[in-house]
Amino acid sequence: MKALVVNNEKGGVGKSTLAVHLAWYFAERGKRVLFLDLDPQSNGSTTLETHVGDIDAAALFMRPIAIPPLASAGIRVLGGSAALRNIVAVDGKVIERFRANLRDSSRAFDIAVIDTPPTFGVRNLAALVAAQFVLAPIDLDDYAIDGIETLLKHIVGVKQKYNPDLAFLGLIPNRLQTTSPRQRENLKSLVQRFGTKYLFDGVIPQRSSIGEALAEKKPVWSLSKTAAREAGREMRTVFDKLAMKMETP
Numbered sequence: 001m002k003a004l005v006v007n008n009e010k011g012g013v014g015k016s017t018l019a020v021h022l023a024w025y026f027a028e029r030g031k032r033v034l035f036l037d038l039d040p041q042s043n044g045s046t047t048l049e050t051h052v053g054d055i056d057a058a059a060l061f062m063r064p065i066a067i068p069p070l071a072s073a074g075i076r077v078l079g080g081s082a083a084l085r086n087i088v089a090v091d092g093k094v095i096e097r098f099r100a101n102l103r104d105s106s107r108a109f110d111i112a113v114i115d116t117p118p119t120f121g122v123r124n125l126a127a128l129v130a131a132q133f134v135l136a137p138i139d140l141d142d143y144a145i146d147g148i149e150t151l152l153k154h155i156v157g158v159k160q161k162y163n164p165d166l167a168f169l170g171l172i173p174n175r176l177q178t179t180s181p182r183q184r185e186n187l188k189s190l191v192q193r194f195g196t197k198y199l200f201d202g203v204i205p206q207r208s209s210i211g212e213a214l215a216e217k218k219p220v221w222s223l224s225k226t227a228a229r230e231a232g233r234e235m236r237t238v239f240d241k242l243a244m245k246m247e248t249p
Helices: 015-028 043-047 057-061 082-086 092-104 122-130 148-161 181-198 208-215 226-245
Strands: 002-006 032-037 052-056 074-079 111-115 133-138 167-176
Touching: 002 015, 002 122, 015 032, 015 043, 015 074, 015 111, 015 133, 015 167, 015 208, 015 226, 032 043, 032 057, 043 074, 052 057, 057 074, 057 082, 057 092, 092 122, 122 148, 133 148, 148 167, 148 181, 167 181, 167 226, 208 226
Parallel strands: 002 111, 002 133, 032 074, 032 111, 052 074, 133 167
Antiparallel strands: none
16 A cells, blocks of 8 residues: 655645545555645545545544455545544654554555644654655645755655655645736745756646535536546646656656
8 A cells, every 4th residue: 555645834825625536546546545734734635535434534643443445446435523633642642643554454455545633743744754755735825835955854864864754745735826917936945946856747727616616525527517527627737746756657
């Protein structure tokens, strides 16, 4: 199983939107997907509620857990809950328990998508320690890009200290307002500042049909509207590149 963390230390960047669409994308490609919602706001769990089982994600930090396997392509969700708010102390045993539970489920699933909270803490750290890949969606508004260097320091720090196998797939501009001169200028500045080493080769534009799809709890590419199909094409083009980087056919 390959584990992908969707992580950013600011809210409102479309992290859960990206995470649930990744789960749908990989399931449609024939993968057995494990979705872990480590955010007590539980936006991802709510969207994927038809796939939520009896075990919530908080249990992964507390005790050995046998996650029911998937026999065929689909999604298994370990949902977010208020219990996650109690997991705050940076405790090596808690982190190792999470990693062990994920490792023990590696034969039962092909892909794990891990949605994390917007404030860096032990749950984000555990996810980064346990995973092989991390992707960071970013918003191109001024206030949202201020913390990018801190985000990168945390990811690089985890790789150096705890998980040398962690591969950073990049910062991905999400909800890009293509008609906004300010956002286009911010994107240009990011390219100049971080280059291809840290920026993902692709963007996901802002599309109203994405919100409409989430309201219906469906992937945007499944809606019949022309605008939704175009938004889906844009998103899946990005996901195809991600899958190639992860070497996931």
